[in-house]
Each structure stands twice: as C-alpha cells, then as structure tokens.
Amino acid sequence: MQLKEDRLRSLLIRGLVGDPSAYHLFLGELSAHLRSFLRRRMSRLPEETEDLVQELLLAIHNQRHTYDLEQPLTAWVQAIARYKLIDLLRHRSRTDGLHDPLDDDDELFAVADTEPAEARYDLAKLLKQLPDRQRLPILYVKIEGGSVADAAKRTGMSESAVKVGIHRGLKALAVKIRSIA
Amino acid sequence: MKTEDLVSLLATGVEPIDVRRTARRYVLALIGGMLGALAITVGILHLNRALSQEVFEPMFWVREAYCATLGSLGLVAVTRLARPGIRLGVVPAGIGAVLIAMWTFAALILVMAPARDRAHLLLGATAAVCPFLITLVAAPLFVAFVWILRGLAPTQLRSAGAALGFAAGSFGALAYSLHCPELTAPFIGVWYLLGMLIPTAIGALFGPRLMRW
Numbered sequence: 001m002q003l004k005e006d007r008l009r010s011l012l013i014r015g016l017v018g019d020p021s022a023y024h025l026f027l028g029e030l031s032a033h034l035r036s037f038l039r040r041r042m043s044r045l046p047e048e049t050e051d052l053v054q055e056l057l058l059a060i061h062n063q064r065h066t067y068d069l070e071q072p073l074t075a076w077v078q079a080i081a082r083y084k085l086i087d088l089l090r091h092r093s094r095t096d097g098l099h100d101p102l103d104d105d106d107e108l109f110a111v112a113d114t115e116p117a118e119a120r121y122d123l124a125k126l127l128k129q130l131p132d133r134q135r136l137p138i139l140y141v142k143i144e145g146g147s148v149a150d151a152a153k154r155t156g157m158s159e160s161a162v163k164v165g166i167h168r169g170l171k172a173l174a175v176k177i178r179s180i181a
Numbered sequence: 182m183k184t185e186d187l188v189s190l191l192a193t194g195v196e197p198i199d200v201r202r203t204a205r206r207y208v209l210a211l212i213g214g215m216l217g218a219l220a221i222t223v224g225i226l227h228l229n230r231a232l233s234q235e236v237f238e239p240m241f242w243v244r245e246a247y248c249a250t251l252g253s254l255g256l257v258a259v260t261r262l263a264r265p266g267i268r269l270g271v272v273p274a275g276i277g278a279v280l281i282a283m284w285t286f287a288a289l290i291l292v293m294a295p296a297r298d299r300a301h302l303l304l305g306a307t308a309a310v311c312p313f314l315i316t317l318v319a320a321p322l323f324v325a326f327v328w329i330l331r332g333l334a335p336t337q338l339r340s341a342g343a344a345l346g347f348a349a350g351s352f353g354a355l356a357y358s359l360h361c362p363e364l365t366a367p368f369i370g371v372w373y374l375l376g377m378l379i380p381t382a383i384g385a386l387f388g389p390r391l392m393r394w
Contacts, residue, residue, distance in 0.1 A: 018197030027188040035184075054187050059394070061191045063334040065198045066264045079265035083336035087393070123182040123190075141194045148194065163196055170191075174394075 004109040009073040016064060029112070030077070031057055036113035037081060048088075050117040051177070056084055058174045062167075074108050081108075087178075126176050134169030137162040142170075206332060207260070210325035214349070217321025218356035226314065226360040240364045243286075247369060248355035250279050251377065255348030259326060262341040263333035269340075276347075280374065287366040305363040308372050314360075315376025316383075319353025323380055330392050342388020343381050350377030 008026060015023025034056050038049050059080055067076050127135055132155075140151035141162065152159045222228070235241045258272045291299050305311075326345035335341035354373050363369070 015192075015195060016198045018195060020192050020195050023195050024188060024192035027191055028185070031184050031188060050184060054182065054184055057184070057187055057191065059334075063265070063394075065200075065203060066334040068264055068267060071264075071266060075266035076264075077266075079336050080334065083265065118183045119187075121182060123187070138190075142190045143193070145193050148196075166196075 001107075001110050005073055008109065012064070012067065012073060013069065016067070027057055027061070030060070032112035032114040033109055034077075034081060035115075035117065036111040037108055038085065039113060041085060047120070050119045051121065052084065052088060053117070054119045055088075055174065055177050056081055058170065058177065059084060062171050062174055078108050121177060121180055123173075126173055129176065130169050130172055133157065133161070134165045134172060137165035138169045141166060203333065206329050207256075210329045211256070211322075211352075214322035214325030215352060215356065217325070218318045218353050219359075221318050221321070222356045222360050226318070226357070228359055229362050231362065232359060235364065238364060240366070243366070244358055244364065244369050244373075245355060247279065247283055248351050248358060248373065251276060252348055252351035252355060254279070255344055255351050258344035259330065259341065259348055262335050262337060262344050263330055265334050265336045280370075283366060283370040287370040290366050302365045303367040303371065305365065305368045305372075307361065307363060308368065311357075311361065311363070311368075311372040312375040312379055315350060315354045315357045315373065316379040318357045319349040319376075319380045322349035322352050323384070325349075327391050331394075334394060335388075335392055338389040338392050339385045340388075341392060342384035342386070344384070345388075346380035346382065346384025347377055349384075350380035353377075353380065 008029060011022045011026035011029070015026050031053055034053050035049065038052055038056075039046070042049050042052070060077065063080065067073075127138065130138070136155045137148075137151050137157070140146045140154055141148055146154075148159050148162050151157075151162045155162065157165065229235065254272055254275050258269060258276075261267045261269055261272065291302060294302055323346060326349055330341055330345060354376055357376070363372075
C-alpha cells in the first residue's frame with residue numbers, strides 16, 4: 001500500500017509539472033481505487049457510483065493546486081472523497097445510502113476496481129451549455145488534443161484566455177454534473 | 182460518458198500548476214482587504230485625534246500586537262482549512278494562549294485598580310459600538326478571504342468560514358484601532374474579541390453556502 005501511495009504520488013507530482021502521460025496514468029489508476037472505495041460506501045446507490053467517481057476525478061483535477069507536496073496523497077484524496085460523498089448524501093437527504101461510516105482510514109489504495117464503467121450523463125450535451133470562450137478551448141485542446149497556441153489561433157483568443165477558458169469550463173462542468181447527480 | 186474518456190480528456194494537454202499562484206492570491210486578498218478596512222476607518226470613522234501621542238504608549242503596541250497576532254493565526258488556520266486533508270494542528274491552542282495572556286493581563290489591571298475605576302477600565306466610552314464597528318471595518322477583509330477560499334478546496338466549510346471570519350475580524354480590529362480611543366487591557370480583551378467573534382459567527386453560518394464546491 002505504501003508502494004501504491006508512493007507510485008501514485010510520484011505520478012501526480014509529474015502531472016503537476018505538466019507531464020500528460022504520467023497524469024493520465026495517475027487519474028486512471030486513481031479512478032479504480034475511487035470506484036472501489038465508493039462502491040463499498042454507496043451500496044444502496046449502485047447506479048450513482050460511477051457518476052460520483054467522475055465527479056471526484058473532475059474535482060481532483062480542478063483542485064490539484066491544493067495538493068501540498070509534503071502531504072500523504074491518501075489524506076488529500078480521502079478528504080476530497082469524503083467531502084463529495086457527504087455533499088451528495090446531504091443534498092438528497094438520503095443518508096441511508098451510506099453503508100459504512102466515513103471513518104478516516106488508509107485503505108483507499110488497498111483495493112481497486114478496474115471494471116470499465118460509464119456515468120449516466122452525456123458530456124457532449126453538458127459541453128454545449130458552456131459559453132464559447134470555455135467550450136471551444138476544451139474542445140480544441142482537451143478533446144481534439146491540439147496545442148494551446150493552435151486553439152488560440154482558431155478561436156482568436158489569447159493563449160492565456162484559452163487556458164483560463166479551459167480551467168473555468170472544467171469547473172463549470174463540475175458544477176453541472178453535481179447538479180444533475 | 183465513459184470514465185476512461187474523462188481521464189483522457191483531463192490528462193490531454195494538462196498545464197503545469199503555477200505553485201506561486203495561491204500565495205499571490207493570499208497576498209492580494211490581504212492587501213486589498215486591509216486597504217478596504219483602512220478606507221472605512223479613515224473615510225467613515227476618522228482617525229483617532231490622539232493617535233500621534235498614543236503611539237508612544239506601550240499599551241498602543243500591545244493592542245496592535247494582539248490584533249495582528251490573532252489575525253495571523255486566523256490566516257494560518259485559513260490556509261490549512263483551505264486544503265483537503267490538512268489538520269489545524271496547534272493553531273487553536275495558539276489563539277487560546279494569546280487570549281489567556283490578554284485576559285490574565287486584564288484581570289491584573291482590574292484587581293490592582295481602585296474599585297471606582299474598574300467599570301471605566303472595562304467599558305471605556307465606546308463598548309456599546311466597538312464590536313459592531315469592528316465588524317463593519319472587517320467586511321472588505323471578509324469578502325477578500327471568501328474570494329481566496331472559493332479558489333481553493335475547503336472540506337469543512339463551517340470551520341473554514343469561522344476561520345476566515347476570525348482572521349477578517351482580527352485584521353479588521355487592527356485597522357479599527359487607528360480610530361478607537363480605548364487603550365486598556367480589559368476593554369481590548371473583551372470588546373475587541375467580541376468584534377472578532379461576530380464575523381467568526383457570520384463565517385460559520387454562511388460558510389457552507391459561500392464556499393460549496
């Protein structure tokens with residue numbers, strides 16, 4: 001488990017300095033742990049597990065600047081997961097969906113569930129609700145995989161406006177997913 | 182949507198994190214909020230006329246240090262509560278120690294004073310308005326600290342709201358002290374603290390609504 005923590009932590013740290021392949025591995029492996037963590041805590045809401053896995057991935061991505069490099073990764077991820085799970089349950093007043101108490105523990109990285117899974121919402125539809133200055137940068141850079149410079153040229157926006165658009169757009173998507181979840 | 186697709190989307194073209202951005206926002210919020218607090222103090226309340234003499238009294242600096250220390254401890258609490266999974270540690274104990282020191286000092290002053298002076302040492306001339314004026318002066322700081330926390334990831338929203346309210350109240354009291362004519366330890370130990378606690382309560386009350394993410 002310590003090995004897992006160290007591996008995920010070093011992948012995240014490489015991601016934080018802008019290494020997309022390390023970051024891809026980090027998010028992919030993390031999602032399996034989150035799925036397993038949530039399945040055991042949301043046994044009465046099985047159809048919603050994957051929605052929350054994705055909401056968590058988006059939250060972790062949007063808040064990655066709040067990770068303190070000195071801090072155990074488990075503590076950071078677990079605090080976000082608990083916050084989102086409690087938020088979900090509280091806002092639907094369905095606390096009975098909570099199977100296990102949300103204790104602090106460090107088994108998050110001990111178990112994984114890699115079964116490919118799908119959430120119920122449609123990203124393409126949500127993306128259409130965003131204003132162009134957020135939608136187009138996400139489309140050109142994050143979905144089509146183009147460079148920021150290229151997206152700036154295609155949209156007529158500045159490069160920093162493209163980056164801001166991506167950042168704000170992903171935050172806006174997280175809000176939209178939360179409101180339908 | 183497949184989770185694998187979301188992972189690819191998030192990882193594609195991921196930008197490096199600017200590690201100094203958060204620190205810059207703290208500095209900006211503190212300067213902006215403090216300028217707002219000083220503007221209210223100078224523009225609406227006016228500076229204390231005796232200020233130029235009072236700066237030579239030790240008690241003036243005790244009062245400033247009290248407000249600045251509590252504000253700094255409150256801000257440390259904010260920085261910790263702004264990040265998931267970071268504990269408060271010794272910050273609450275530090276705040277407690279500052280308060281106990283001030284109350285001990287205040288008790289000594291009251292005990293040593295002649296009985297007829299005690300009410301005035303405690304109430305001064307402005308006890309009835311002091312906590313509310315501190316709350317007013319703290320408002321720009323409160324807004325600035327909410328702005329910082331909305332860009333971070335507090336997971337205990339009531340505690341984070343209380344911490345930002347306490348920091349705003351304490352730095353607000355620091356600004357307000359340039360207007361305030363009171364220089365006794367009992368007054369500062371009670372009415373200044375009350376002025377800090379009103380924004381603390383407002384923060385705890387509205388924290389979950391203001392900072393949910």
